Amino acid sequence: MRLVILGGGESGVGTAILGKKKGYEVFVSDFGKIKANYKEVLIINGIAWEEEKHTENLILNADVVMKSPGIPDKSPIVKKLIENGIPVLSEIEFAAPFTDATIIGITGSNGKTTTTMLTYHLLKSAGLNVGLGGNIGKSFAWQIVDNKYDLYVLELSSFQLDGIKNFKPHIAIITNISPDHLDRYEYKYENYIDAKFRITMNQTEEDYLIYDADDEAIAGWFKTHTTKAKLIPFSLTKTFSEGAYIKNNKMEISINQEEFTMDTEHIALEGKHNMKNAMAATSVAKLMQIRKSTIRESLSNFQGVEHRLEKVLKIQNVQYINDSKATNVNATFFALDSMNTPTVWIVGGVDKGNDYNELMSLVREKVKAIICLGVDNKKIIDVFGNVVDMMIEVSNMNDAVKMAQRLSEKGDTVLLSPACASFDLFESYEDRGKQFKQAVKNL
Template sequence: MKKLVILGGGESGIGTAILAKKEGYEIFLSDKGRIKDKYKEVLRNIEIDWEDEQHTESRIFEADVVMKSPGIPDNTPLVKAIVEKGIPVISEIEFASAFSKTPVIGITGSNGKTTVTNWIQHVLQEGGINSGMGGNVGNSYAKMLAEEEHDWYVLELSSFQLDGIKNFRPKIAILTNITPDHLDRYDYKLENYVASKFRIIENQGEDDFFIYDADDENIQKWLKGHKVKSQKLPFSLVKTFENGAYIENENIVVKINNTTFTMPTQDLALQGKHNTKNAMAAATVSQLLRIRKQTIRESMANFQGVEHRLEKVLKINNVLYINDSKATNVNATFYALESMESETVWIVGGVDKGNVYDDLLPLVNEKVKAIICLGVDNAKIINAFGNCVEMMVETNSMNEAIQVAYRLAEKGDTVLLSPACASFDLFENYEDRGRQFKNAVRNL
C-alpha cells in the first residue's frame, strides 16, 4: 500500500485525503497550524490519521509521495529535507490529475483568473455542458474527482499549484496576463514567476489549445524565446489574428478555423478594458466547445461577475461603495482605478508582497481625492502617494476606515476598497476583508 503524506489541512489537503482514501492509499496528514473544525470533522469521518500544530518528521519521512499545500513555500526546511531524501513532492492538482481522463480547462494569470473561470463555467452551464468548477476557487480538484462526475473540469490555477506539477496537462490552457505578484516566493525575480505561470502549457501537445493575452509584454517576451507545442489562440485589444480574438468596430471577434463569433463590446455584462479581455478568453473557450453562438452572446451579457471583484455594494447619500477586496496586487488595483468615473476615496493597504506603486501615480493624481490606509504598516503607501492627495488617513480596522470614508466622500463620489495588498495582517483572507467592508457599509 502506497504511503501518502499530506502537508496542510486546508481545502487542497482535505480534497487530496478524500481522493487518496478512495484510491486505497495509506494516509497521514500533518499541519503546522490549527486545522479548521469543519476539516477535522471530514478527517474523522473518513478515518484519516492526522495531526495539527506540529510536524512529526519521522512519520513524514516514511512517505512514498508528499502532497504539499500551495501555501507552503518550497524553501521551508521541512520541504527541503523531504526532497533531499528523494521523496517526490507534488501539488494536489498533480496528484488528482493522475486519476482522471476527463479534459481540463486550466486558467492562470496574475489577475482576472477567477472572473474568467467563473465566466467560462457560466457559459458552459448555459450551453448544457456538464462541467465542474474548482481549483484555486471553490472545491479542490481532488475533491471533485472523488465525489462528482463531469464531462469537463474548469480549474483556476495559481502559480503555487503549478509549481508542483509533473504530468498535469490541460486540454485548454488560459493565461490571462502576467504582472509582478508573489515575488516574495520567487526570490524577487520576475522571470521565475513568469516561468511558473508558463508551466500550465509544459505538457501540452499539438491537439491542445493555449489561449493568452497577446498585448502582455511578459507573455510576449517569454513566447519569443520558447517553443509552444499546443495551438495558439491569442486575444488582443489592438492586434488582429487569423485564429484568435480581437476588436473590430467595437465588436469582439473570435475566429477559430474559419468559424467566426461576433458580439458588441457594449453588450458585455462586465465593462472595462480588462473585462473585455476576460470576455474574449471565455468566448474563445465557448467557441472551441462549439456552444451555440446565441447562447454564448446571452451568457456574455447576463454573467453576474465575482464577489469581491469591483462589486457594487450600496449607494448612500449618492455615494457609491465598491468592494474590490480581491485586488491583492498593484495591477488589479490599476484596473479598478482605471474604471472609476467619479472622484474616488480609495481604501488601500495590507501585507505588501514587494509592491512597486509607480504605475498607479497617474491614476491616483487623476481620480483619487483622499486615501485611507488600512494596514498594520502603511509607510510604503504614505511614501508613494503622500504628495498626490490632500487627505491621507491611517486606520487599523474596517469599521474605522468606513467611518472615515463616510465623512470624506461627497455626493457623486465613489468609495473604493481596492487594497493592492494581501489581507493577512488584519483579516483572515480577502473574502473576510470584503465581507467586513460590506457589513460596515450596510451599517452606516
C-alpha cells in the same frame, strides 16, 4: 503506497479522500490547526492526521507527498523531503490521472477568478456536465471522488503549477502576468513568469493556449521559449486571423474557421480588463462548440465575482465598491482605470514588494483622498503623500468606511482596492471584503 499530505485544508482533505479511495495509506499533517469540519471528514473516513506539528518520522517515510499551495518550498519539512528524493506534488498533479475529463486550466496574476467563473458559466449554461475547482470552490481531488464530470474548469495559482510534473490541460489560459508573490520566487520576476508558463509545458499539438497578446511579460517569454499547443491570442489593440479582439466596440473571435461577434455594450462585465476576460472565456466556449446564441445570452447575464469590483450600495449618491480581491498593484490599476468619478481610495495591507509608481497617473487623475488601512503604510504615504489632498491612516474597517463617507461628496465613488494581501488585519481578502460590505451597510 504511503501518501503524506501537508496541510489539512480543502485541497489537503480532498486529496486524502481520493488517496484513500485509490488504496493509498494516507496521513495528513498540518503545522497549524485543522478546522473542525475537516477533522470530522478525516475521522469519518478513517484517515490518520496530526495538527500543530510535523512529525518527521511519520512524513519522511512517504512514497509521495501532496503539499498544499500555501506551504513554501523553503519550509524545513519540504526541504528535507526534497533532500530525501521524495516526490512533492500539488493536488492538481496528484488528482489529474484519476479522471478522464477534459481539463481547462486558467492562470494569471489577475482576472483568473473572473475568467474561470465566466468560462464555467458559459459551459454550464450550454448544458455541459462541468465541474469548477482548483483555487476556488470544492477541491478538484474531492470532486473526482464524488462526481463524474466530463469537463473541469480549474483556476490554477503559480503555487499549484510549481507542483506539477505531467499535468496537462487540454485548454490553457494565461490571463496576464504582473509582479506578484515575488517573496516566493527569490524576488526574481522571471522565476514567477516561468511558473505561470508551466501550465503549457506538457501540452501537445492537440491542445490550445489562450493568452493576452498585449502583455509584455507573456510576449517576452515567447521570444525565448516555445510551446507545442495551438496559440489563440486575444487583444484590445491588435487584430488576428485566428484569435480574439475588439474592433469598433465589437468583440470578434475567429477560431478554426468559425466567426463570433458581439457588441461589447451587451456584455455584462464592465471595464477594459473584463473585455479581456470575456474574450478568453468565449474562446473556450468556441473551442467547445457552444452555440452562438447561448454564448451571447451567458455573456449578457453573468453576475461577476464577489470582492472583485463589486458594487455594494449607493448612499447619498456615493457608490461604494468592494474590490478586496485586488491583492496586487496590477489588479488595483484595473480598478482605478475603470473609475469614472472622483474616488476616495481605501488601500493598504501586507505589501508583497509593490511598486506603487505604476498607479501614479491614475491617482493624479482620479483619486481625491487616500485612506491607508494597514499596519505599515509608510510606502504608500511616501509615494502618494504629495499627490492627493487628503491622506488618512486607520487601523480597522469601520473607521475606514466612516472616514470615506466623511471625505466623499455626491457623485463620488468609495473604492476598497487594497493592492496588498490582507493578513495584517484580516483573515483573508474575503474577510476584508465582507467587513467592508458590513461597514457600508451600517452607515
